[in-house]
Amino acid sequence: MSAETQIREVALRAREASYELALATRGVKDAALHAMADQLLARAPEVLAANAEDVARAEADGAPANIVDRLRLTEERLSGMAQGLRDVAALADPVGEVVRGSTLANGLELRQVRVPFGVVGMIYEARPNVTADAAGICLKSGNAALLRGSSSARSSNAAIAEVLRDAVASGGLPADAVQLVPGDTHDSVKALMRARGLVDVLIPRGGAGLIRSVVEESTVPVIETGVGNVHVYVDRAADLDKALRLVLNSKTQRTSVCNSAESLLVHADVAHEFLPRVIEALQEEDVTIHGDTEFCHFDGVVAATDEDYATEYLALEISAAVVPDLEAAIAHIRRWSSGHTEAIVTEDLAAARRFTAAVDAAAVMVNASTRFTDGGEFGFGAEIGISTQKLHARGPMGLQEMTSTKYVVTGDGQVRE
Structure with a gap:
């Protein structure tokens, strides 16, 4: 037959x-x-x-x-x-x-x-x-x-x-x-x-x-x-303790799912304080970091390529970069995002509003783990998928x-x- x-x-x-x-x-x-x-x-x-x-x-x-x-x-x-x-x-x-x-x-x-x-x-x-x-x-x-x-x-x-x-x-x-x-x-x-x-x-x-x-x-x-090339951006006004928890949860809580973070962006004004902490924490969880020049100053960080920034790893790997400001973070996300989930960590309400308005994705998180983009977590019961298109349905x-x-x-x- x-x-x-x-x-x-x-x-x-x-x-x-x-x-x-x-x-x-x-x-x-x-x-x-x-x-x-x-x-x-x-x-x-x-x-x-x-x-x-x-x-x-x-x-x-x-x-x-x-x-x-x-x-x-x-x-x-x-x-x-x-x-x-x-x-x-x-x-x-x-x-x-x-x-x-x-x-x-x-x-x-x-x-x-x-x-x-x-x-x-x-x-x-x-x-x-x-x-x-x-x-x-x-x-x-x-x-x-x-x-x-x-x-x-x-x-x-x-x-x-x-x-x-x-x-x-x-x-x-x-x-x-x-x-x-x-x-x-x-x-x-x-x-x-x-x-x-x-x-x-x-x-x-x-x-x-x-x-x-x-x-x-x-x-x-x-x-x-859609696939999930998901970013977490740590803003200059971020609570860095909160940011560390959110980055780790977004990346390591479960790596093989589409709402797992695949890229980390850090504002230059907090990079000197945050990078040593987040790199050590990620490496303790066996995460391989593909970073830009600023990240590569630290031992164990691998130099990132354009392919890294475009990759949905679904594994204990993450791309990373330091950005000069919020607009640069938004530009980076616009270039590499798959439109699934993007997150900002900040205590600045204006920065959060700018990010949520400017970033085009099915879900945008403010001070929350990207792992929450899920039909069950949203109260929908189970989900049949997460739509990254714009007609009929978008998101879980x-x-x-x-x-x-x-x-x-x-x-x-x-x-x-």
């Missing part, structure tokens, strides 16, 4: 499931989400055993440590996945929400209401937690999910999907609301990208190469998620971002003259 035929079959089943999901009440959907969470924990041994197969295969293939970290599931991470599903259940149902409404001069009642997309396709790399996050958000927002994870996580994804499908069915909803896209080759990915009319929207989540390929080759409408995408709208117009026999 060809990849196109396989995709058509699962997409048609997803379409049928989406019709039922669109009409499901919040109570039914929330019950299914709680069942999904309960079953993930109840069947944790089989999920973790499947994940161990993927991790062992990745390590045998010599995968980098950050990739293995993204792939690995633990009891704690599995509990987090279950809690994410419960958090989504606790949120208001976006379907049917009235975005705006009015009564026209001719008496027509006009309402714009939120509705599901229908069938949402996800193409994502490594991180098997995305399987549960995406399934949960799609279900709550009334969408059927077609999930295409990477071959590196195929055992984990298959085990998680089986658990979720069983839980959904136990709640009276169609199991086909959650489906893995069949196939491990790129042919299945291409077939999904070309399933226009069967799949309503496609969301890629992963590295720059994957995202670029989906955006450029897909005939299905795409919501683009939760329930509302997984809906479109339609106009409902109610009259009493009015005709247009």
Whole structure:
């Protein structure tokens, strides 16, 4: 059976499931989400055993440590996945929400209401937690999910999907609301990208190469998620103790995620005091620093190149530079930023306002770690991805971002003259 035929079959089943999901009440959907969470924990041994197969295969293939970290599931991470599903259940149902409404001069009642997309396709790399996050958000927002994870996580994804499908069915909803896209080759990915009319929207989540390929080759409408070349700028008016905590947390709390800091900028007026402290602290955490001339005065700092400033390391590495003023920091960020998250550490309200107004990113932090750019941390429950584009959705995408709208117009026999 060809990849196109396989995709058509699962997409048609997803379409049928989406019709039922669109009409499901919040109570039914929330019950299914709680069942999904309960079953993930109840069947944790089989999920973790499947994940161990993927991790062992990745390590045998010599995968980098950050990739293995993204792939690995633990009891704690599995509990987090279950809690994410419960958090989504606790949120208001976006379907049917009235975005705006009015009564026209001719008496027509006009309402714009939120509705599901229908069938949402996800193409994502490594991180098997995305399987549960995406399934949960799609279900709550009334969408059927077609999930295409990477071959590196195929055992984990298959085990998680089986658990979720069983839980959904136990709640009276169609199991086909959650489906893995069949196939491990790129042919299945291409077939999904070309399933226009069967799949309503496609969301890629992963590295720059994957995202670029989906955006450029897909005939299905795409919501683009982006890589995270994330900066922390320590201003002349920064509380340096606070700045040190924020830099360390942004860089080292978890390196393999898109909201981890990849570049450090320090105002020249505080460089003499801050550089020795931050370099020592980063090096104690085994972070390799790729720095400019000022940073390279310190032992162990590697000279930075343009490639370093453009790199999303996703590892214990960071690029760094001293800048003469706030405007130079903004200019540096404009040149190298991927538009994901940028942060300023400052006690100067005017500097904070200038930075937040001038920096173009999906999220801008003031005196807070970049690690907070996350749907769960923002109170959205789990997230389906972080959009760095500017149409439809930007930033962490939760329930509302997984809906479109339609106009409902109610009259009493009015005709247009």
